[in-house]
Amino acid sequence: MFHRRGALATVAVSLLALGLGPGARAEAVPMADPAETIELWPAGPPGAEAVTAVETVLERGDPKGLRDRALTHIRKPALAVFRPKTPNGAAVMLIPGGGYERVVMDKEGYETARWLADRGYTCFVLFYRLPGDGWSAGPDVPLQDAQRGLRLVRSRAAALGFSANRIAIMGFSAGGHVAASLTTRFSARVYDRIDAVDDLSARPDLSALIYPVITMAAPSVHAGSRKQLLGANPTPEQIQLYSPDRQVGADAPPVFLLHAVDDKSVPVENTLLMFASLKARSIPTEMHVFNEGGHGFGLRFIAGKPVAAWPDLFTGFARQHGL
Structure with missing residues (x-):
């Protein structure tokens, strides 16, 4: 697999993403793909009997010539590991988006992991299986991988120099749905x-x-994420179970929420619904809604916009809650 090679790759990282200031220009800099990975399932993932899809890396390109890859038809879900030079004792498991059709590698995965690792966090980028590939667990397949991934991260805490009770997750777009599902259904027995x-x-x-x-x-x-996850005609019961805002329990962890009003792909109401449910359960939560930002901005598309504040807002929230 792509993330099991240590060869150098030209990965696009803006100077802002590297913490070098809001006026900096985006540059292509040579970065090595992570050489250290952890496969989630030592004997292979469960429910693979009907899976025939071939795992593929897509080179999607970028208008500015930045590296932008995505992985489709994931057969061997894994965690890519980013170790900080100076660990701060906390870890983050990142869950990139992709509409449940693919999992983004660079923009929401590796770039964010490097930014956080530069600030002391031990990071793990989760490459999770997709529900449309024929796995027997269907819509619970991403949650299987998220639960197993978080448990594996916790199991490596002592070896990698962070605390087992200082582990955050960060999900983007459809990966945000995976993260929200883990936030609310972490104790569900899905495997x-x-x-x-x-x-x-x-x-x-x-x-x-x-x-x-x-x-x-x-x-x-x-609509695209729902179709990939639940099919064209989900039942009311499925809509209830797979809407994390309807599954918030009293034992949910603190939650940081971020969205842009001008998001044309995932309406900002998704974040507003989650905030209302967390507030109703008295879960510590902080919501940041920016007027401009669109969708999928990650760290790459924030320079010169108010939304550029979000990474520091997140680390502030994390420190406030012990991470």
């Missing part, structure tokens, strides 16, 4: 125990949902 790792809690200690897909109900649903 059978395979080893001692599964005896650990899958509850994140903090959750960040970045322009997330939340609701599966009209009128604010992201």
Whole structure:
């Protein structure tokens, strides 16, 4: 797989994303893909009997010539590891988006992981399976990988120099739906125990949902994500179960929410619904809604906009809650 090679790749990272100031110009700089990965399932992922899709890396390109890759038809879900030079004792598991059709690698995965690692966080980018590829668990397949991934991160805490109770998750777009599902359904039994790792809690200690897909109900649903996850005609029961705003429990962790009003892909109402549900349950939450930003901005498309404040807003929220 792509992330098991240590060869140099030209990865696009803006100077702003590297923390070098809002007036800096985007440059293509040579960065190595992470050489350290952790496969989620030692004997292969569960429910693969009907899966025939071939795992593929898409080179999507970018108007500015920046590296922009995505992985489709994931067969061997894994965590790509980013170790900080100076660990701060906390970790973040990043869950990139892709509309449940693909998983973005660079823009919402590797670039954000590098930014956070520069600030002391041990980072793990989750490459999760997609529900349309024939896995027997269907719409619970991404949650299987998220639960297993979080447990694996927790199991490596001592070895990698962070605390097992200082682990955040950060999800973007459809990856935000995966993260929100883990935030609200971390204790749901969606796969059978395979080893001692599964005896650990899958509850994140903090959750960040970045322009997330939340609701599966009209009128604010992201139709593409719902179709990939639940099919063309989901039942009312499926809409209820797979809308994380309807699954918030009293034991949910603190949640950081970010969205832009001018998001044309995932309506800002998704974040507003999640905020209202968290507030109703008295879960510590902080919401930032910016007038301008669009969708999928990550760190790459924020220079010169008010939304450029979001990474520091997140780290401030994380520190406030012990991370």
